Amino acid sequence: MCSGGCAKCLGITLIPLAILSVLANILLFFPAGSVAENNEHISREVFCLGGLLGSGILMIFPALVFLGMKNNDCCGCCGNESCGKRFAMFSSILFAAIGFTGAAYNFIVSAVAIHNGPICYVGPLRGWEYAFKDGDYLRDKTIWNRCLKDTSGLDTKVIITWNLTLFCILLIIGLVQGVLCAIQAINGLIGTICGDCKCCGCCGNDGPV
Known part of the structure; x- marks a missing residue:
């Protein structure tokens, strides 16, 4: 597959994942589907906005760049038809790094939140607090x-x-997005070194770069 075509496929995959991530983060502000009486009833990790910023908004930029890779002008610069493609693939590596950073941030925040557990009501004396520690609730449901x-x-x-x-869900999304961005970084590196598999037909050249 052309490096530009591969990038476009990755971009198409990242968009719905980013939207799902934003929705999941928003739902976390409504514990058990109800409106919290105050922010102290919501886990602190929710306010880190791992899904909203990391795997959501921050992921939109690389996704859009990847989507446009297939249609980038390959006429190039300085008389070199492959220059434009190579520069575009190189820039995609930088955006892949941004996307990977956002995905990693979401992954870490989600992992910490799962380990700590949620804030819940533990009685009239202590009120709302983190009821668990060291991820013990994951092993013992009682x-x-x-x-x-x-x-x-x-x-x-x-x-x-x-x-x-x-x-x-956010943890899995962060992991998948991180892998996809890593793939695009490798794909972009290959495209930078070797060029795309074919020119878009401008400058009178339809053959390989």
């Missing part, structure tokens, strides 16, 4: 009973499933 019904009647054990599911 301790989920530490999360109780709060004064509004919300069973905060549901928040555990809510946070765990959404942060796992």
